[in-house]
Amino acid sequence: MRLLFHCCCSGCAIAPIESLISEGIEPTLFWYNPNIHPSAEYQSRLEALRTFAQNANLPLIVEGDYDLLAFMRGPGAFCDERQKRCAACYSQRLDRAASVAAELGIGAFGTSLTISPYQNLEQIRQAGEEATQARGVAFMFRDFRPLFQASQNEAREMGLYRQKYCGCIFSEAESYAQTQARNKKKEAK
DSSP states (O other), rough: EEEEESOOOOOHHHHHHHHHHHOOOOOEEEEOOTTTTTTTHHHHHHHOOOOOOHHOOOOOEEOOOOOOOHHSEEEEETOSHHHHHHHHHHHHHHHHHHHHHHHTTEEEEEGGGGTTTTTOOHHHHHHHHHHHHHHSOOOOOOOOOOHHHHHHHHHHTTTTTOOOOSSSHHHHHHHHHHHHHHHHHHHHO
């Protein structure tokens, strides 16, 4: 079975891809992440995925370039509520994955987003199902969270870049604020 597999980054994609291959699934990796900010972060994640794909001898389709405006123009991008903003982001990326799968005649698509303990699996499932209805290809939903630590460890062992936040400008700001709060607690002790 062929599968277009949306990858948010190499650290999250490695173990799920290995799992899929062990089941006889033939993944084509797909990069479409206009949410990732800033451009240096976008390039670091993309280059790590390219390295992994090349080393694993897997096909990789790269959709677009760094385009923060494409993300910001998406529905819900400026929403103050994190859950709504993330749901819009999942929808934007998974709809594009489904569209490309349909264009290429690949009958199913999936995503590495479901490995992260920080992502909302129900929102990802819903976004995938909506894309399925709109594009006529199947969404292979898998809860890859049990593979999270193994995937991160493999990325580290391979020397691949591993990020410190989800990707969007809002998650970057949240990560910075959390780091600042931790530093202030340490200073107070």
